[in-house]
Amino acid sequence: MQTITGTPADPAALTPAAARAAFRAGLSTPTSGWCAGATQANLIAVPREYAYDVLLFTQRNAQACPVIDVTDPGDPRTSLAEGADLRTDIPAYRVYENGELVTETTDASEYWRGDLVAFLLGCSFTFEKGLLDAGVPVRHLTAGANVPMYRTNRPCRPAGRIEGPLVVSMRAIPAAQVAAAVQVTSRFPTMHGAPVHVGDPVGLGIADLMRPDYGDKPIIEDGDVPVFWACGVTPQAAAVAAKLPFAISHAPGQMFITDVADASWSL
Incomplete structure (x- = not known):
């Protein structure tokens, strides 16, 4: 596996696994242009009680919220990236309570709950x-x-x-x-x-x-x-507007980088 320290000179040449390792180590940066050819994804994680509402919201607003994976409650793993951890492998996270942004962090582990269902959505990057x-x-x-x-x-x-x-x-x-x-x-x-x-x-x-x-x-x-x-x-704007009691998302522009080739989504 590639290992990097700090912001790489050529982030486009990195493997997704190397990029995720850098983010897990605390690197926070917008990911546009990183890991050329790899699919990037948005994250929104909500309590199981609200997961059906969010799933329905994504289906009714599919162009803005194209779902590419949904996790089991509490599970930080995704089939889109082997060995990845959704709690740590994104450059920065936002934590919302009652529709208010309460913190931004590079490691969401301490905020992750056993009832959270995570939705990964397609990204224009x-x-x-x-x-x-x-x-x-x-x-x-x-x-x-x-x-x-x-x-x-x-x-x-x-x-x-x-x-x-x-x-x-x-x-x-x-x-x-x-x-x-x-x-x-x-x-x-x-x-x-x-x-x-x-x-x-x-x-x-x-x-x-x-x-x-x-x-x-x-x-x-x-x-x-x-x-x-x-x-x-x-979905972050919706979490704020609807005053959801709790949600975790990626920080805008700082995405989860998957192992899936971007060409796999092309018509």
């Missing part, structure tokens, strides 16, 4: 290699920044006690390459698929692109068009 291969720039990746993410004015379809707004990620795409970006990402429906909006952010209720709700400020060059994809942070 997975299709970024496809964009690059098609010659479409991914500006936050080039700059070493986190992708900008925004809460929108579009409500998700409620499910039981779960409700909340759609969250989107944004990538600024040269106007001449928007069609190519749509074509590439449409081939990954389990990783959010095609954009949900192209152009004026006001149509999503976003007043200022330079003030994302999560992640870093966008990098926009002359001739770029803002393009928005449904985002796996949506």
Whole structure:
């Protein structure tokens, strides 16, 4: 196995196991561009009492919440990554109580409960290699920044006690390459698929692109068009809106890296 200390010079060349080992050792960083060709995933873990509501929410809002694995209660393992531990192998976690963010940590072991059911959801970072291969720039990746993410004015379809707004990620795409970006990402429906909006952010209720709700400020060059994809942070926004008594998630942009090849999700 590869071993690394600190942030590697070329995170794209790492194996998923080596990346997870670095995160387990305490490295916290956005994972866009890490482990090229490996599927990345969002995490939301909730008490078993709320798991059916969350599962129903993900099915009713599948573009934002595409489920790729669900664990048994209390089990921190996933079939998507041999030997991985969902309590430690993500760069950073957020812990919510009664809809409030109470802490962010690189190790969720002390907060993990025996009744937690973990949902792993597809992530748009997975299709970024496809964009690059098609010659479409991914500006936050080039700059070493986190992708900008925004809460929108579009409500998700409620499910039981779960409700909340759609969250989107944004990538600024040269106007001449928007069609190519749509074509590439449409081939990954389990990783959010095609954009949900192209152009004026006001149509999503976003007043200022330079003030994302999560992640870093966008990098926009002359001739770029803002393009928005449904985002796996949506369940976190729902946990807040619904005031769930307890939930653990990944920190936005700091994902779980699986052993599964991204090509396995492509149509």
